[in-house]
Amino acid sequence: MTEKLEVLRTSVLALAEGKKYTTLKDILVTMKAADIALLFDEEMPEEVVPLLFRLLPKDLAADTFVEMDADSQHTLIKGFSDRELKEVVDELYVDDAVDLIEEMPAMIVKRILQQADAEKRRMINGILKFPDDSAGSIMTTEFVDLLPQMTAQDAILNIRRSGIEKETINNCYITEKDRKLIGVVTIRALIMADPETTMQEIMEENVISVSTMEDQETVAHQFSKYNLIAMPVVDKEDRLVGIVTVDDVLDVMEEETTEDMEKMAAIVPTDSSKPYLKLSIFEIWKSRIPWLLLLMISATFTGMIITSFEGALAKYVILTAYIPMLMDTGGNSGSQASVTIIRGISLKEIDFGDILLVIWKEMRVALCCGLTLAAANFAKLMVLDRLTWMVALTICLTLLVTIFCAKFVGCTLPLIAYKLGFDPAVMASPFITTIVDAISLLVYFQFAVHLLGL
Amino acid sequence: MTEKLEVLRTSVLALAEGKKYTTLKDILVTMKAADIALLFDEEMPEEVVPLLFRLLPKDLAADTFVEMDADSQHTLIKGFSDRELKEVVDELYVDDAVDLIEEMPAMIVKRILQQADAEKRRMINGILKFPDDSAGSIMTTEFVDLLPQMTAQDAILNIRRSGIEKETINNCYITEKDRKLIGVVTIRALIMADPETTMQEIMEENVISVSTMEDQETVAHQFSKYNLIAMPVVDKEDRLVGIVTVDDVLDVMEEETTEDMEKMAAIVPTDSSKPYLKLSIFEIWKSRIPWLLLLMISATFTGMIITSFEGALAKYVILTAYIPMLMDTGGNSGSQASVTIIRGISLKEIDFGDILLVIWKEMRVALCCGLTLAAANFAKLMVLDRLTWMVALTICLTLLVTIFCAKFVGCTLPLIAYKLGFDPAVMASPFITTIVDAISLLVYFQFAVHLLGL
Numbered sequence: 001m002t003e004k005l006e007v008l009r010t011s012v013l014a015l016a017e018g019k020k021y022t023t024l025k026d027i028l029v030t031m032k033a034a035d036i037a038l039l040f041d042e043e044m045p046e047e048v049v050p051l052l053f054r055l056l057p058k059d060l061a062a063d064t065f066v067e068m069d070a071d072s073q074h075t076l077i078k079g080f081s082d083r084e085l086k087e088v089v090d091e092l093y094v095d096d097a098v099d100l101i102e103e104m105p106a107m108i109v110k111r112i113l114q115q116a117d118a119e120k121r122r123m124i125n126g127i128l129k130f131p132d133d134s135a136g137s138i139m140t141t142e143f144v145d146l147l148p149q150m151t152a153q154d155a156i157l158n159i160r161r162s163g164i165e166k167e168t169i170n171n172c173y174i175t176e177k178d179r180k181l182i183g184v185v186t187i188r189a190l191i192m193a194d195p196e197t198t199m200q201e202i203m204e205e206n207v208i209s210v211s212t213m214e215d216q217e218t219v220a221h222q223f224s225k226y227n228l229i230a231m232p233v234v235d236k237e238d239r240l241v242g243i244v245t246v247d248d249v250l251d252v253m254e255e256e257t258t259e260d261m262e263k264m265a266a267i268v269p270t271d272s273s274k275p276y277l278k279l280s281i282f283e284i285w286k287s288r289i290p291w292l293l294l295l296m297i298s299a300t301f302t303g304m305i306i307t308s309f310e311g312a313l314a315k316y317v318i319l320t321a322y323i324p325m326l327m328d329t330g331g332n333s334g335s336q337a338s339v340t341i342i343r344g345i346s347l348k349e350i351d352f353g354d355i356l357l358v359i360w361k362e363m364r365v366a367l368c369c370g371l372t373l374a375a376a377n378f379a380k381l382m383v384l385d386r387l388t389w390m391v392a393l394t395i396c397l398t399l400l401v402t403i404f405c406a407k408f409v410g411c412t413l414p415l416i417a418y419k420l421g422f423d424p425a426v427m428a429s430p431f432i433t434t435i436v437d438a439i440s441l442l443v444y445f446q447f448a449v450h451l452l453g454l
Numbered sequence: 455m456t457e458k459l460e461v462l463r464t465s466v467l468a469l470a471e472g473k474k475y476t477t478l479k480d481i482l483v484t485m486k487a488a489d490i491a492l493l494f495d496e497e498m499p500e501e502v503v504p505l506l507f508r509l510l511p512k513d514l515a516a517d518t519f520v521e522m523d524a525d526s527q528h529t530l531i532k533g534f535s536d537r538e539l540k541e542v543v544d545e546l547y548v549d550d551a552v553d554l555i556e557e558m559p560a561m562i563v564k565r566i567l568q569q570a571d572a573e574k575r576r577m578i579n580g581i582l583k584f585p586d587d588s589a590g591s592i593m594t595t596e597f598v599d600l601l602p603q604m605t606a607q608d609a610i611l612n613i614r615r616s617g618i619e620k621e622t623i624n625n626c627y628i629t630e631k632d633r634k635l636i637g638v639v640t641i642r643a644l645i646m647a648d649p650e651t652t653m654q655e656i657m658e659e660n661v662i663s664v665s666t667m668e669d670q671e672t673v674a675h676q677f678s679k680y681n682l683i684a685m686p687v688v689d690k691e692d693r694l695v696g697i698v699t700v701d702d703v704l705d706v707m708e709e710e711t712t713e714d715m716e717k718m719a720a721i722v723p724t725d726s727s728k729p730y731l732k733l734s735i736f737e738i739w740k741s742r743i744p745w746l747l748l749l750m751i752s753a754t755f756t757g758m759i760i761t762s763f764e765g766a767l768a769k770y771v772i773l774t775a776y777i778p779m780l781m782d783t784g785g786n787s788g789s790q791a792s793v794t795i796i797r798g799i800s801l802k803e804i805d806f807g808d809i810l811l812v813i814w815k816e817m818r819v820a821l822c823c824g825l826t827l828a829a830a831n832f833a834k835l836m837v838l839d840r841l842t843w844m845v846a847l848t849i850c851l852t853l854l855v856t857i858f859c860a861k862f863v864g865c866t867l868p869l870i871a872y873k874l875g876f877d878p879a880v881m882a883s884p885f886i887t888t889i890v891d892a893i894s895l896l897v898y899f900q901f902a903v904h905l906l907g908l
Contacts, residue, residue, distance in 0.1 A: 002805050030660055034679045159645060169642050170624050170683075187641050188623050191613060206484055224708060225488045227701035229624075229683055246700050247681035250707070254678060257711045258797055264715070265793035265883065266786050275803040276794055277811060284815070285822040288790050295786055296827055297834075299779035306775040317768050321760040324781060324891050325753035332720050332749055332884050336742050339719035340730055343712050349729040351456050357731060361738070368739040373750055380751075429719065429883050430786050437778050 009042055016048050025055045033060060037067035050079045062091030069278065070103035077108055086115040093167050094123045095140035095248065101128065127242070135219050136212035138252065139233045139242030144172040146199050148182065153195035155185070168245055171230045174203045179239040181209060181232055209234045212241060216252045221348060223249045260346065264339065264428035266291035291430065298434045302441060309445045318387070319448060322395050323441070325377075330402040330440040331433035333369065337362055337410030338432050342424045345414060352419040358411050366407040370400040394447045401447075402440040409435055463496055470502050479509045487514060491521035504533045516545030524557035525732065531562055540569040547621050548577045549594035549702065555582065581696070589673050590666035592706065593687045593696030598626040600653050602636065607649035609639070622699055625684045628657045633693040635663060635686055663688045666695060670706045675802060677703045714800065718793065718882035720745035745884060752888045756895060763899045772841070773902060776849050777895070779831075784856040784894040785887035787823065791816055791864030792886050796878045799868060806873040812865050820861040824854040848901045855901075856894040863889055 015024045028036060036056070040049050053076060056064060065073065065088055077085060089097065089112055097116065101109050101124065113121055123141045130136030144166050146155050155172065163169045172190065174183035183203030193202050209232040210219055222231065223246060233242040259269045268287045270279060306313070306323075313320055341358065344350035350358065374396040381392040410432050414424035469478045482490060490510070494503050507515060507530060519527065519542055531539060543551065543566055551570065555563050555578065567575055577595045584590030598620050600609050609626065617623045626644065628637035637657030647656050663686040664673050676685065677700060687696040713723045722741045724733060760767070760777075767774055795812065798804035804812065828850040835846040864886050868878035 002802075003807065006807070032660070032662065032680055034681075156645060163642060163646060169645070187645075188617060191610060191623070191641075191645075192617060206486070208486065224701075224704040226486055227488075227704075229700060246683060246704075247678075249704070250678040250681075250700075253704070253707055253711075254801065257707075258801070261715070261718070261793055261797050264718070265789045267790050267794065275801075276798045277804065277808065277815070281815070281818045281822060284819045285826075288787075288819065289823055289826055292783060292786055292790075292823060292827060293830060296779060296783045296831065299782050300834075302778040302782075303775040306778070307772070310771045310775070313774060314768060314771050317764045318761070320767060320774055320777075321757040321764070323774075323777065324756040324760070324895075325750060327778060327781070328753050328756075328884075328887060328891065329746060329750050331887070332746055333742075335719045335883065336721050336746075339715055340721065343715050344730045347708065347712070347729075348456075350731065353457065353460075354731065361731070361735065364735045365738045365742065368735060369743055369746060372739075372743055373746060376747060377750065380754075429789065430782075433782060433785070437782065441778075 005038060005042060009039060009044070012039065012052070013044075013048065016051060021055060024052065028052065028055055029057065029060065033063035034067045036060075036064045037069075037072075040064070041069050041072050046075055049076060054084075058087060058091060062088055066092065066096045066100075069274065071278065073100065074104060074108065077104070077111070082111070082115060085111060089115045089120070090117070093140055094120065094127065094142055095138065095167070097124050098127045098137070130212055133216045134212060135210045135214040135216060135233050135244060136242070138216055138219070138248050139212075139244045140167045141242045142167045143230075143232075143240075143243040144169050145175050145179075145240060146172050146185070148174050148176065148198065148200040148203070150199050151195060152190055152193040152197050152199075152202070155190055155199060159187075159190075167243070168230055171243070173207075173232055173240055173243070174199050175240050181207060181234055181238060181240040183207060184232070207232060209240075210244070211236070217256050217346070219244055220249050220252045220256065224253075225348075260342070260425045262287075263423060263425035264342070266295065266430040295430055295434055299437070302434075302437045305438060305441045305445070309448075312445065312448060316391075316448065316452065318391065319394075319444070323444070326395070326398055326402055326440045326444060327433075327437045329373065329399060330406045330436040331429065333366070333403045334406035334410035334432040334436045335429035337365075337407045338414050338428050341411050341414045342428060345418050345424050350415070352415050355412065355415050358415065359408065362407040362411040363404065366404045369407075370403040373403065374400045390451055394444075394451045397451075398440065398444045398447050401443045402436065405439045405443070406432070406436045409439070459492060459496060463493060463498070466493065466506070467498075467502065470505060475509060478506065482506065482509055483511065483514065487517035488521045490514075490518045491523075491526075494518070495523050495526050500529055503530060508538075512541060513545055516542055520546065520550045520554075523728065523732065527554065528558060528562065531558070531565070536565070536569060539565060543569045543574070544571075547594055548574065548581065548596055549592065549621070551578050552581045552591070584666055587670045588666060589664045589668040589670060589687050589698060590696070592670055592673070592702050593666075593698045594621045595696045596621045597684075597686075597694075597697040598623050599629050599633075599694060600626050600639070602628050602630065602652065602654040602657070604653050605649060606644055606647040606651050606653075606656070609644055609653060613641075613644075621697070622684055625697070627661075627686055627694055627697070628653050629694050635661060635688055635692060635694040637661060638686070661686060663694075664698070665690070671710050671800070673698055674703050674706045674710065678707075679802075714796070714879045716741075717877060717879035718796070720749065720884040749884055749888055753891070756888075756891045759892060759895045759899070763902075766899065766902060770845075770902065770906065772845065773848075773898070777898070780849070780852055780856055780894045780898060781887075781891045783827065783853060784860040784890040785883065787820070787857045788860035788864035788886040788890045789883035791819075791861045792868050792882050795865050795868045796882060799872050799878050804869070806869050809866065809869050812869065813862065816861040816865040817858065820858045823861075824857040827857065828854045844905055848898075848905045851905075852894065852898045852901050855897045856890065859893045859897070860886070860890045863893070 053061060101112060142165055144159055159169050170187050172185045173181060175181055183205045184207045185199055185203045189202050208226055212233055212235055229246045231244050232240055233244060235241050255272045258272060262269045268290055270287045377399055378392055378396045381387045381395060413427040417427050418424045510518060555566060596619060598613055613623050624641050626639045627635060629635055637659045638661045639653055639657045643656050662680055666687055666689055683700045685698050686694055687698060689695050716723045722744055724741045795804060831853055832846055832850045835841045835849060867881040871881050872878045
């Protein structure tokens with residue numbers, strides 16, 4: 001919690017205790033919904049939140065409700081009368097209502113659906129049928145659609161009548177009678193147009209749309225590539241069924257980034273709607289233990305390699321001292337390559353077809369990095385550690401070969417995972433490190449056997 | 455390059471060779487600027503690009519130009535006559551012109567500024583003075599501003615007159631005579647309003663704005679928190695100087711994510727405007743070698759610890775076999791914690807003030823993870839590796855303590871770095887691994903000395 005929030009929380013609590021409701025209301029109405037929600041989420045006593053919530057004007061109350069986390073929403077709804085619940089549900093946009101329903105337990109969901117009017121219930125159910133993370137699941141069905149023969153004047157009148165219920169009016173979609181999407185008109189074009197022009201004349205026909213089943217990450221990428229603020233979603237017959245707006249895309253991008261970073265750090269992604277401080281110990285444990293266990297067991301191979309060269313190591317104990325340096329440098333080189341490629345894939349800059357180009361590039365980088373590090377290391381081994389020529393050579397050659405292998409493994413595994421339909425992010429540091437550890441030891445002992453005659 | 459792009463590229467090249475310009479033009483005008491730019495960037499022969507570019511209608515040409523990468527832009531401008539350059543520059547929005555100027559060599563910049571009209575040149579220079587990554591550097595100065603006493607009707611007329619040159623009309627800003635920002639009116643509110651209402655009556659006074667010097671990452675965070683599509687930028691005296699639009703924020707988010715991931719993988723961030731496949735070997739080497747060198751040298755400590763226990767290791771060579779497993783598990787546990795905290799900080803979910811809460815949470819997670827791993831490992835050591843009780847106990851106790859230390863280091867270092875004003879992302883896997891390596895070895899040998907009497 002930031003200091004500013006802490007200060008605010010203390011004074012709001014004091015005012016609530018002193019029953020200074022008018023003052024409280026005056027403070028709350030100058031705040032943004034997202035900030036009020038933060039305040040409500042931060043360990044406010046359970047009885048104070050409904051009290052404060054009831055002070056908010058209807059639309060601010062609904063906006064605040066949407067921004068609250070699932071736990072606080074749950075607590076609040078439990079205290080709502082049916083009429084209060086209806087008031088909030090009426091104000092919610094359909095996509096926000098769907099998000100809410102997905103987080104609530106069955107009993108509450110039933111109450112919410114009971115309070116929604118028939119039209120809204122139909123729309124909610126329409127969206128609920130799409131799989132998580134699909135374009136359909138993040139779209140809203142409240143958009144402006146116009147007919148091709150409408151004039152600009154009629155269109156504006158139409159928006160004046162119905163626009164208040166739409167999530168955005170910045171893009172209006174032109175559909176034929178069978179709801180087939182045939183064009184888009186921006187509100188700017190509508191305002192600029194001569195009042196008598198028809199939609200057909202000013203619409204942009206070349207519309208970028210997605211299908212309901214498209215992955216939300218791809219949708220986000222399209223927004224960024226084409227600088228969109230809204231995007232129509234169509235079904236298999238090209239009929240317009242909803243739109244995705246850019247505010248939801250910003251959330252998707254944050255969510256996907258968190259997920260990628262978690263995967264890269266060997267964490268099974270956690271429930272993205274819960275901030276870290278609200279996750280239980282068990283939830284965190286559950287997300288961290290699988291990879292730790294798997295990677296620990298994989299390290300058995302590394303142990304087996306060392307065991308099989310036990311005799312040699314006993315003779316040349318000094319070699320052991322350089323094992324961590326070799327393994328870490330290998331691991332770091334490998335993760336540099338893998339993270340670069342993983343990011344390139346997710347920005348659609350790199351495709352599986354580029355694999356040979358990528359390998360060729362990484363091999364040259366490995367040569368440059370390997371030579372620099374081996375040279376620096378050789379100098380250090382000779383001058384500071386005062387090793388013999390042959391031992392220093394063994395270590396530095398191992399370093400060079402390890403870096404080559406690490407960069408190779410690091411750049412190819414994510415591309416192969418991608419080709420096979422897995423998430424390349426899993427092929428990051430921890431996974432690469434385990435493989436590179438084994439490789440570096442094998443190389444090390446081979447050089448030791450041949451150069452030092454162990 | 456994707457297959458689809460490859461196919462398109464081949465047919466476009468064939469058409470260009472056959473001088474089928476009308477067909478080419480028909481194909482290009484149905485494409486989106488971002489896609490044409492991709493096509494131009496992909497190893498098109500240098501003489502073909504200007505030829506294709508000249509086939510594009512003026513506005514599509516400018517949009518395409520903005521989407522091209524710096525190298526292709528450079529090549530294209532070199533071939534432009536002054537008139538052609540002027541045509542493109544006239545069509546560019548100010549913020550795009552600034553982006554272009556920042557990437558071009560001095561000679562080209564001079565030509566571009568010569569072709570811009572006086573007003574645009576003034577605006578470009580106004581933005582150029584802001585530091586990289588500041589709100590000022592990503593804003594545009596082409597926005598709609600209205601006076602408080604204007605009626606809705608007047609406002610719409612005003613937009614009809616000047617709107618075509620503005621980057622967006624979706625939000626209109628209300629300023630007083632001294633350019634002080636006092637409110638915002640959405641285009642939706644304007645259209646819905648009674649034509650005679652004044653801006654003063656319908657404007658939202660509680661405007662979220664940023665100062666010109668604010669960090670672009672913070673700006674992006676505000677967009678996502680408050681669901682914005684544009685945000686006003688004000689100077690020290692609260693005067694409106696520009697706006698940031700959501701399309702630029704999407705780019706900032708991608709850029710910042712790439713930068714964070716690079717830092718987490720021990721890479722010095724590369725030029726974000728260049729995709730991986732266009733970076734030179736030297737550029738990649740330069741971004742990867744500093745951390746590799748630094749981390750390699752830090753591994754010296756780990757080596758020194760092993761050396762100082764050389765005698766003990768020679769007696770109990772079997773202990774060496776478990777060093778990689780202990781180091782890797784420690785490293786993985788530490789990076790799980792650090793990446794979780796780094797992400798929490800950048801989503802503003804965690805603040806330095808939460809450090810005790812975070813440590814308390816991580817210690818309990820460490821206990822759960824540590825016990826699970828130690829138990830699994832103990833079973834494996836006794837049953838599969840057939841070690842003695844005492845050796846197995848030494849290894850498992852080390853594992854448990856290492857996980858505690860790793861989680862502690864992993865969760866505190868990012869918060870401390872953040873408090874000190876450094877980027878927490880640097881405190882990720884590679885850095886943590888190096889520290890945890892040394893800790894795990896020290897713990898290992900202490901247990902060995904005391905339990906096994908070495």
